[in-house]
Amino acid sequence: xxxxxxxxxxxxxxxxxxxxxxxxxxxxxxxxxxxxxxxxxxxxxxxxxxxxxxxxxxxxxxxxxxxxxxxxxxxxxxxxxxxxxxxxxxxxxxxxxxxxxxxxxxxxxxxxxxxxxxxxxxxxxxxxxxxxxxxxxxxxxxxxxxxxxxxxxxxxxxxxxxxxxxxxxxxxxxxxxxxxxxxxxxxxxxxxxxxxxxxxxxxxxxxxxxxxxxxxxxxxxxxxxxxxxxxxxxxxxxxxxxxxxxxxxxxxxxxxxxxxxxxxxxxxxxxxxxxxxxxxxxxxxxxxxxxxxxxxxxxxxxxxxxxxxxxxxxxxxxxxxxxxxxxxxxx
Ligand code: BTN
Numbered sequence: 001x002x003x004x005x006x007x008x009x010x011x012x013x014x015x016x017x018x019x020x021x022x023x024x025x026x027x028x029x030x031x032x033x034x035x036x037x038x039x040x041x042x043x044x045x046x047x048x049x050x051x052x053x054x055x056x057x058x059x060x061x062x063x064x065x066x067x068x069x070x071x072x073x074x075x076x077x078x079x080x081x082x083x084x085x086x087x088x089x090x091x092x093x094x095x096x097x098x099x100x101x102x103x104x105x106x107x108x109x110x111x112x113x114x115x116x117x118x119x120x121x122x123x124x125x126x127x128x129x130x131x132x133x134x135x136x137x138x139x140x141x142x143x144x145x146x147x148x149x150x151x152x153x154x155x156x157x158x159x160x161x162x163x164x165x166x167x168x169x170x171x172x173x174x175x176x177x178x179x180x181x182x183x184x185x186x187x188x189x190x191x192x193x194x195x196x197x198x199x200x201x202x203x204x205x206x207x208x209x210x211x212x213x214x215x216x217x218x219x220x221x222x223x224x225x226x227x228x229x230x231x232x233x234x235x236x237x238x239x240x241x242x243x244x245x246x247x248x249x250x251x252x253x254x255x256x257x258x259x260x261x262x263x264x265x266x267x268x269x270x271x272x273x274x275x276x277x278x279x280x281x282x283x284x285x286x287x288x289x290x291x292x293x294x295x296x297x298x299x300x301x302x303x304x305x306x307x308x309x310x311x312x313x314x315x316x317x318x319x320x321x322x323x324x325x326x327x328x329x330x331x
Contacts, residue, residue: 011042011046015043016076020080027063027066029044043064047059054072055068073142073144073248075093078093082256082257084115084259087260094118095122096120097123098125100145101213101215104215108149112147118144122143127199129199134199137222140221141217141220141237142248142251143217149211151209152209153207154202154207159270159309161198162305163263163271164198164259165188165281166274166281167259168216169277175246176238176241176242181281182278183284184283189283196219201213201215219237220237220246221239223240224236262274279305284311287331288302288329288331290327290328291313298313298320298322299315301314303319
């Protein structure tokens with residue numbers, strides 16, 4: 001990018017802020033050129049740049065009229081009126097990356113601050129749990145990763161996945177009232193189909209948590225036929241469930257605020273406050289399940305989730321706490 005392009009980009013960011021600060025949607029171009037100490041033609045170029053990014057702006061002879069902003073995961077949109085204080089204060093947005101978790105890890109190793117958010121419109125190698133891939137087509141889903149630096153023992157890090165799942169369930173609940181469930185530890189379901197997943201990755205040094213990356217993938221506006229054949233019967237999107245398009249920017253912002261609240265409670269008091277709600281959203285409690293973790297296989301009734309975020313399975317003889325694994329409901 002050359003200097004002129006860079007300047008135009010900066011001007012378009014400032015122009016956007018100026019437009020949004022105004023109580024009316026109409027602004028005189030002459031006034032803007034005085035404000036930004038530039039000529040009207042440059043103001044028009046900056047407005048055209050915003051239009052090319054999806055902003056609906058009418059460019060009249062002497063004024064511009066702001067109509068609407070695009071639902072794009074950009075720093076400008078995600079940061080605009082964001083109400084969280086830590087999570088999302090630094091935002092890196094990409095068009096296409098292999099995996100936002102990988103970028104977040106690199107940024108964290110380079111010293112990125114707690115709460116840094118990485119988003120992408122598309123992932124070419126999105127990663128899921130248990131070595132699976134995460135289908136991440138452009139423009140329709142949400143793919144984001146958050147860097148955390150909690151001062152907790154590494155073995156408590158799974159609790160972060162649990163509170164992320166809870167914050168996400170609370171965010172999705174008003175969109176699909178009564179339909180959102182958490183399949184322990186952190187799959188989000190609508191009915192029996194998966195709508196979102198969480199991949200939490202910990203980097204520890206000498207038994208101390210260095211940083212944690214919480215990666216979240218949400219199927220938002222995908223049509224069901226866009227899912228690969230092998231997951232089509234098990235996947236869903238918010239659009240499929242609600243029969244309407246869902247705004248991604250507002251969804252991310254709501255999530256960040258809810259996640260921050262859960263995170264602050266978690267680092268001061270652990271899972272205590274979150275557990276009743278986590279249990280309320282759980283799709284597993286009371287169900288006959290089999291949990292597979294490595295070579296181990298435990299079958300029984302999923303009875304509860306404990307303060308360490310473990311699933312408690314009632315077998316014929318014992319109550320067994322399980323920290324990680326893949327759960328199948330045996331019905
Ligand atoms: C799962 O349910 O298997 C977890 C899926 C996690 C997907 C998200 S998308 C953003 C972040 N980047 C990745 O590569 N994975 C996570």
